[in-house]
Amino acid sequence: MKEKQQNVLIIGAGLCGSLLALRLAQRGYNVTVFEKRPDLRKVNISAGRSINLAFSNRGNKAIKLVGLEEKVKQLCIPMHGRMIHDAQGNTFQSNYSGRTHEYINSISRGDLNALLLNEAEKHKNVSIHFNKKCVSVNFENTTALFKDYKTKAEFIEDADVIIGTDGAGSVLRKSYYLGKKFLFSFSQDYLTHGYKELSILPKVNGNYKLHKNALHIWPRGSFMLIALPNLDGSFTVTLFLSYSEGTYNFNNLNTDEKVLQFFKKQFPDALAQMPNLLDDFNNNPTAALGTIKCSPWHYKGNTLLMGDAAHAIVPFYGQGMNASFEDVVVFDTILNKNLGNWEATFKAYEKARKKDTDAIADLAIDNFYEMRDHVANPIFKDKRKIEMALEKSFPKAYASKYSLVTFNDTIGYNEAMKKGRAQDKAILNLLSNKTISPQDNLKSVLEKVEQETQNILNEDKIAGLT
Amino acid sequence: MKEKQQNVLIIGAGLCGSLLALRLAQRGYNVTVFEKRPDLRKVNISAGRSINLAFSNRGNKAIKLVGLEEKVKQLCIPMHGRMIHDAQGNTFQSNYSGRTHEYINSISRGDLNALLLNEAEKHKNVSIHFNKKCVSVNFENTTALFKDYKTKAEFIEDADVIIGTDGAGSVLRKSYYLGKKFLFSFSQDYLTHGYKELSILPKVNGNYKLHKNALHIWPRGSFMLIALPNLDGSFTVTLFLSYSEGTYNFNNLNTDEKVLQFFKKQFPDALAQMPNLLDDFNNNPTAALGTIKCSPWHYKGNTLLMGDAAHAIVPFYGQGMNASFEDVVVFDTILNKNLGNWEATFKAYEKARKKDTDAIADLAIDNFYEMRDHVANPIFKDKRKIEMALEKSFPKAYASKYSLVTFNDTIGYNEAMKKGRAQDKAILNLLSNKTISPQDNLKSVLEKVEQETQNILNEDKIAGLT
Structure with missing residues (x-):
């Protein structure tokens, strides 16, 4: 395994894929990345799906590893605690830690992804290709079939190893499942709740309408609203609500009037800041909350799953991106051991890492129930x-x-x-x-x-x- | 939901499907069953896969419900405890209960299945069709596509409801998964161990070579052998062993010499009774040990999963068949409630039952580790x-x-x-x-x-x- 001669193909240029590309480039590999979406630096592709994210210590450990701590800091808005909004509009803050230097950050998914793509592309040994969707992976031959969304042509790419960082809907993982060439343990578990992204826009002078340095939360038992600040003065607001159970649910909030009435009764102070509520509610998708676990993550020394492709989690611990970034740190540590071949490397990586990604998946589910059932x-x-x-x-x-x-x-x-x-x-x-x-x-x-x-x-x- | 006018299509005439067909026939439904295998009453189709099973109280509750307690009793061989064989060939018995009337039974899968098919077919409102494989289920339209293995023709069957009792590899469940019409939580989890069935044949005079009324077990830490008695004087023996880990595993027991050496060293007393070991070992498949969970089990009031199709478990608690039979008892109790439509019935059934099938799945896994790690x-x-x-x-x-x-x-x-x-x-x-x-x-x-x-x-x- 002479690093410089190895060609690594990465499927997916999201947060995990672009960070991994950057790190492997720094280590001297030849890295090619294929991404199904357009280049987010050129096209606005935010689709009402987790526009901003919680960024904390485990994610920052990876950012330090690739030398971008200062640049990422500029994208961060510190959140020192939860600002809890009760049904009467009263607020009180509950800090994340009794230690004042411990806090989490709100960060824009798009800005962070763009930074990582820019930094990866500074390396001559990295090439990133957009609008190219992976159709399937032949993990026996270490080849992947792609479709170019622009030319509609299909083409096959060969590599020494293929790493799937293609998210919760991973095509590589699906190829493992459908291939039936080995015993593949796999689970997808959905909560009965879904989510929808909304927004609180800035004041006309550009200022924040709510306290900037907190994660705002309107806990209401079986449902809740949260809001995280963005650099432009806005907040991205997320409604977590059951699809079909309880007095209010996504299925029965099916008219503008019902939506307004729901917000008026449950979130009056938020509604007062959301004149754009109905536009957001009607235009943004309702998305599912799923947990994905699987094993093995690798097939021999040919292919490997990383990030959400291997372990998608629900957002209730604010650790999704942090866990995927920490994957890269753990993988880097295993590479430092020079185990001699990719199979040994992949095996050691999964052995070191899987117990931890299983744990954060369970912790995130625990927090869903804890927030729902125990907060009061x-x-x-x-x-x-x-x-x-x-x-x-x-x-x-x-x-x-x-x-x-x-x-x-x-x-x-x-x-x-x-x-x-x-x-x-x-x-x-x-x-x-x-x-x-x-x-x-x-x-x-x-x-x-x-x-x-x-x-x-x-x-x-x-x-x-x- | 007038019972007598309802046409129920059952996929799979295994233990659960044939019991369900019988019970629904007793309740007055028109029942049609399609089974992919030949009629086991006419063709010997034992394939070295769980020839006999543990039958106990929960299974018997269902057998009582359909009025077959006395007939089934004649197929049962009581096992009062585990007969433990140590590496030196010493044995000691560990009873299943301190109450002498509590014991489990060894029963032939084929004999029990044949009895249930015979009893079901006594009802005019039941028809059972063999050699007809379900290809897919259209759960929106409540139709199923079948292929006749003899004529090779494909045909579509329509029904008021379709119930999939088609086992761990359920086609109905696969249709839910691949259909992506609703959020389908699903998991398949494999142990690192597999199993292979072997046998201890009767003495020349037809008698049992080991004590008849016990479940024999040769625990050896990371692997084990068990044996359950059959009515013909033989024992069906099962080897549980890792696929690839440890000194001995299925991958490295790849010559007759290695197999013999393994048995000579680890199970000398069993080997002495198994002159046919190599034939069995070479001819019988090595099969996987998997747990399957999913939810929802039903799609609207159209289709429902039952038995292993909904919840396949590993065999270490001897509860697989018992759990599937208990499904029929619980379903029957829900039918007694006359909820007015199938959707309400299926929903109430899953709500009543799923927590219990999840529990036995977990208990069975616990027992695998308990037997492996804690017995000594x-x-x-x-x-x-x-x-x-x-x-x-x-x-x-x-x-x-x-x-x-x-x-x-x-x-x-x-x-x-x-x-x-x-x-x-x-x-x-x-x-x-x-x-x-x-x-x-x-x-x-x-x-x-x-x-x-x-x-x-x-x-x-x-x-x-x-």
Whole structure:
């Protein structure tokens, strides 16, 4: 595997594919990328689908690896916490961490993708081709069939390895599934909820209509609205709502009047800032919320799935892009081991990485239910209070599950999940037993929480639940 | 939904399909069944794939419903426990329950299927057609395309409802997946192990070579052999082994010499009874062990998946057939509710049933790892001792997880799983803490186990882990 002589074909020039192209180019590979959509730097292709994203430590680790930290920072809008809007229009902020230097960022998918494409194309050993859709992959021969959307011609590309970063609807993954040449474990799981993107436009003077540095959230039990800021003064707003259940759902919000009435009753303060609501609601698609897991990610040393193609997740932990970027970091670490051939490299990569992408998929689903079912629960609120106080008073000794997952990028998602879940269970039970309360001495609370967390982890271990 | 005027088309005349046909015929529906294989009553089609099966209380509940308890009993060979064979050829029996009336049965798939087909065909409103393979289902129009294997002709069948009992490789389920007309959650998960069926033939005088009334098991850590008795004096033997991992695996047992050496070293007492080993090993296929889950099971009131087509599971709890049979009982209960239309009926059925088939799928996987990783663990052995003693001394107050799942058919698999897992965890932790030991007074052990189980269930509930 002499790096410089290897031709790598990447399917998909989205966030993961363009970052991977850049990194592999930096390592000296010959990289060719095919993307089915037009070049987003030349054509506006935002389609009401996740215009902006949450960017945090795990994503930034990858951005540092490719040397773009300063450039990406300029695209970021820090969000220090959730700004919660109740049904009466009152707001209060709940910080993401008791440590002031820990926060997440809102970033434009398009701007970040354009930056990565520009940086990748600065390398002579990278070529990126747009409007070329992958039709199928012959993973035995390491070739892929493409269709040029402009000329309508089909053509076959050959490579030493093919990496599919072609997203949740991956053609490479579909070729594994339909090929039936090996045992391919695969799951697609949809929530009963879908989402629709809306917007809050800037004030006429260009300023933000809501507090800029927060992720706004209007939790309403079985549905919710969120808003993330954009650099142009606007917010991208997302409505999460059941397709068919409950009093309000996407199926029965089928007239302008019903939509307006729904917003007037549930989100009056948001509606006041959204004169464009009906245009957005009627023009933007309603999209599904799915989780995809599969294994193996690779076929021999020929092909490999990365990013959403291997592990699409729901957005409720704000980790989708971060997880895909972290894939590139882990893959890079495995490449550093010089395992001698692609099959060993791909195998080691999946072994190192899959437990973590499985974990973030599960954590993201947990958060959907937690936001839906537990946000209003007093014991959950007391838990959050205690955790913020612990993080503030013992910034080195304590990190909540959210902090472990989001900010603690030196441990994997799987370890963060195990420790975070045990800690959550410990605090909730100690609160329920009245062994601790938010009024107690914090040092003593910390000791009790640590002890109980350790007990829970030990008991699970003894019972073989690892 | 006037029952007598309704035409029900069933795809697949396996165990679930033929039982369902019989039950729906008893209820007065017009039932047509299409089966891709030849009539197993006329042609020997055993293909080295699960010739016999474990039959227990949940399956028997369905057999009672259709009035066949006495006839099925004649096909059953009671197995009171596991007969464990160690590497030196020593054996000891571990009973399935401390209550002597609780045991499982070995039954021939073919004999049971033939009985169900015969009983179904006694009804004038049932017709069963063999050698007709379903190619695809149009679930919008409630029609199915079939191919006649003899004439090679294709034909379309229309019905009021179509029920797919076409097994793990279900064509109806594939039509849902490929149709992309609705959000279809779906998973197929393979273990790294496969299986191969072998046999221990009867003695020349027709007697059994091993103890008849037990499930024989040769546990060897990462692989194992099991044997279930047949009415003709033979045993069907199954080897569970990794495809590619470990010292011995299906990929590297690729010569007669290696197979013999493997058996000589690992299963000497079994090998002594298997002069036909190599014939079986070379002629029978190596098959995969997969779990399938999906949702929704139905499309509107048009089509429904049942049995393995909806929820295929691995065989390690001996519940595959029992779960499929219990489907028919639950479906029958929903039909009794007269919900007025098929869509409401199918929806209510899935709502009532899916949590339980999900649970038995997970329990079966748990058992694979438990058998592989924990059987030799002293604390697990002490747990089993204590549970047998508790069941014997307190037959009404105590039931192990195995008993809850296998014998306690008045509760669903999901409830059995939750209670059984909590109980397992309680006992293992109490043993590990030395709070209980197999030498203690049993009444006091029971109280401690019940208390600790309740604590665990409460703590999980408080933490929202339900």
